[in-house]
Amino acid sequence: MDILNDVNAIFRDVLENDDLVITPDTTSADVEEWDSLNHIQLVVSIEKHFKLKFSANEIRNWKNVGEMCDAISLKLSA
Amino acid sequence: MLIDFQTLKSQAKGIQKNNFKKAKIAILGNYTTQFLAKSIEYSGLKHSLEFEIYNAEYDQIESEIYDLNSGLYNFNADFVFITISSLKLQSKFYALSAEKKASFCRDYITDLTNLINVLNSRIKTKIIINNLEILNDQVFGNFYAKVDQSFVSNIYDLNAGLLQLARTFDNLYLFDLNGLIQYYGTRHIRDWSQYVNADLHYSLDFHAAISEKLVAFIGAFLGAIKKCVIVDLDNTMWGGIIGDDGLQGIQIGSLGIGKSYTELQKWIKQLKERGVIVAVCSKNTESIAKEPFEKHPEMVLKLDDIAVFIANWENKADNIRAIQQILNIGFDSMVFLDDNPAERAIIRQNLPAVCVPELPEDPALYLDYLKSLHLFETASFSTGDKDRTKQYQEEAQRQQLQFTVTNIEDYLKSLQMEIVIEPFDPMDIPRIAQLTQRSNQFNLRTIRYSEVEIRDMATDSSNYFTCSVKLKDKFGDYGLISVLILKRLNSESLFIDTWVMSCRVLKRGVENAVVNYCVALAKNNGFHQLVGEYISTAKNDLVREHYPSLGFADKEGFWHLDVQNFKPLIHYIN
CATH class of the missing domain: 3.40.50.1110 (SGNH hydrolase)
Known part of the structure; x- marks a missing residue:
């Protein structure tokens, strides 16, 4: 679950909420600061952190944090 | 990147x-x-x-x-x-x-x-x-x-x-x-x-x-401008160490990686032509440090281009302080270029306002990196800007004269100063706008004006009286050094909306000559008093006592000068 930890840290940094705890089930509806603008910043920070690039479709299809982490894990193992 | x-x-x-x-x-x-x-x-x-x-x-x-x-x-x-x-x-x-x-x-x-x-x-x-x-x-x-x-x-x-x-x-x-x-x-x-x-x-x-x-x-x-670039010499302006490698050994022009330094020098020369002041601060023996400027055929920068040349073995923070004293500009308008990370760290620590770019290790990348920092943005350009270096060199000569004359009156008389005060000339408008934008220290209210605004005020003679002040002395021409915009408040009072002056002409008696002129102007147009205001900023402490020292009296935060009972102030300017 290293990926989730790292993603959580990125969420805290970008959303400026040091107490934020996310789980695989978390969606944007659960986190007040997670709006469309911050979403873009999250994606960019995650891409930089894990040194990877998502396709337009991948970004579009995530339903929750879990799917985001799955996509990262898939890319890292590829 | x-x-x-x-x-x-x-x-x-x-x-x-x-x-x-x-x-x-x-x-x-x-x-x-x-x-x-x-x-x-x-x-x-x-x-x-x-x-x-x-x-x-x-x-x-x-x-x-x-x-x-x-x-x-x-x-x-x-x-x-x-x-x-x-x-x-x-x-x-x-x-x-x-x-x-x-x-x-x-x-x-x-x-x-x-x-x-x-x-x-x-x-x-x-x-x-x-x-x-x-x-x-x-x-x-x-x-x-x-x-x-x-x-x-x-x-x-x-x-x-x-x-x-x-x-x-x-x-x-x-x-x-x-x-x-x-x-x-x-x-x-x-x-x-x-x-x-x-x-x-x-x-x-x-x-x-x-x-x-x-x-x-x-x-x-808004006045945040870099006015001066201070350069180190060895491995910044040329490759190698002049004291060790000698005139033939330093890399500049066609020798070794000399092109990196030549290109950088060319850029600095262009900035100098635009009006940026170039100063040298180097750990060297002065005569040796000057040799390439005087004798090396491939040097782009010549001694003429350098406003202040400091080469000695003192620490660079003190030397930059000395440069600041001579140029009389803020530390935050200075950029310091040095290849040595330790020297850069010393300046950052001692003079945090000075901008110290973190030059890349490879000299071939210096110029590209410097250009990426947008250091020398400007909001004005006037053709007089390129003469600025000469003016600072003349200033250094004046400072020498000051040592040989014992009292200030004799010194001021010996300068043979001549002043011209006149309404704004359309030709001067870029320079006038620039003075209002660049002056921080001798600036009573720090209102910045664009060329358009200046032009509007210059033509609105029912509400404004404008004065530009030009000064020269036996060493050279300072050009346009002070700007006043006087605004009609009512039939009795003339308000000094703007008074800025270049710090290069401090303590010459220019203020006295200007007040005499303004009083005459006010009288001739039927006003009873001049009204001044000082608005404090982080940088204009220099003129906090400006109006009282000229005889203005405090009235509810504004400074008033009765023009009827005014006795002309003494100065030594013709």
């Missing part, structure tokens, strides 16, 4: 606003500008500027400007940044008929001219428009120039049209977006998947790059 949006954000979050200069910026874009707005705010804080931002709705440039009730007209912007994305323009262009495509540029410039005229008729502001990204859609390939309905052709024409607009409208400036895109490369400025998903026209990080450059430019209007 590309500055990071997230890093910029966290840098800005840690900054305490402390007496920052303020400005209001309206952003009108034909694309989503939320990130740009945030980024401009962050970059501002980094440069000690506090911006209030009005970010218009997406693609509402026309309605914001035409509609008198728009948010723009409620906002009172100091700057209006009109930002146009070529991607958006392209989709509008594609929807046009062949005939309309051919006249696209003409139509667009006509519309824009109209918009600017309307905006200017309603508010007084500075307008900044980006030049348009050269977006080659590859529809006509390299045949584009032959086809008036190719998008690329139109973009080039539009940029030429924008250039023309900037020459036509005094208050319109062109932001060099293309220069920035060229520097970072088209592949880094856009994230196509974010464009598809979120209609983000530029990558997140490129917004930060835009704001850094834009804020440097806006900062120049």
Whole structure:
């Protein structure tokens, strides 16, 4: 679950909420600061952190944090 | 490479606003500008500027400007940044008929001219428009120039049209977006998947790059200008160590990697011609350090180009303090170039206001890196600027004379000063505007004026009296060194709206001569008193006691001088 930890840290940094705890089930509806603008910043920070690039479709299809982490894990193992 | 949006954000979050200069910026874009707005705010804080931002709705440039009730007209912007994305323009262009495509540029410039005229008729502001990204859609390939309905052709024409607009409208400036895109490369400025998903026209990080450059430019209007570049010599201005390698051994010009240094010197020479002061600060024996300047045929910079030359074995922080004393400019207007990280660290620690670029290790990269920092943005240029170095050299001679004369009266008399005080001459307006923008220390109210505003006041003789002051002495011509704008308050009082003076002529008695002139002017026009005001800033402590020292009396925060009972002040200027 290293990926989730790292993603959580990125969420805290970008959303400026040091107490934020996310789980695989978390969606944007659960986190007040997670709006469309911050979403873009999250994606960019995650891409930089894990040194990877998502396709337009991948970004579009995530339903929750879990799917985001799955996509990262898939890319890292590829 | 590309500055990071997230890093910029966290840098800005840690900054305490402390007496920052303020400005209001309206952003009108034909694309989503939320990130740009945030980024401009962050970059501002980094440069000690506090911006209030009005970010218009997406693609509402026309309605914001035409509609008198728009948010723009409620906002009172100091700057209006009109930002146009070529991607958006392209989709509008594609929807046009062949005939309309051919006249696209003409139509667009006509519309824009109209918009600017309307905006200017309603508010007084500075307008900044980006030049348009050269977006080659590859529809006509390299045949584009032959086809008036190719998008690329139109973009080039539009940029030429924008250039023309900037020459036509005094208050319109062109932001060099293309220069920035060229520097970072088209592949880094856009994230196509974010464009598809979120209609983000530029990558997140490129917004930060835009704001850094834009804020440097806006900062120049607000007086945040670098006036002086101080250079180290060994391995900064040439390769090798002059004391060890000798005249034949240092790398400059065709020898070794000399080209790196030659190119840098050429750039610095161009800056000097523009009016940036060049000073030397080197750990060397002075005579040896000067040798290349005097004798090396491939040196671009000559001793004539250097306003202050300090080469000794003292520590560089003290030497930079000495340079600051002679030039009499703020530390925050100085840039220090040194290849040695330890020297850079010493300056950063001792003189944190001095800008010390972290030069790359490879000298071949010095110039490219320096150009990326937008250090020498300026909001004005006058032809007198290039003489500034000569003036500082003359100043050094004056300082020597001062040592040989024992009392100040004799010294002032021996300078054989001549002064000319007159209403603003249209030829001088760029220099006058520049003085109001650049002067920080001898500036009583620190109101910055553009050339347009100065021109308006100069022609409004029923409300304003203007004075420009020029001084010369036996060592040379100072040129235009002081500016006063006097405003009619009522039939009795003449208010000193602006009084700025170049610090180079402090303690010469210029103020006394100016007050005598102003009193005569006030009397001749039937006024009873001159009224002055001192508005304190972080930098103008120098003139806190200015009005009382000239005989003005305190009245509820303003300084009054009765012109009827005034006894002319003593000075030694003819």
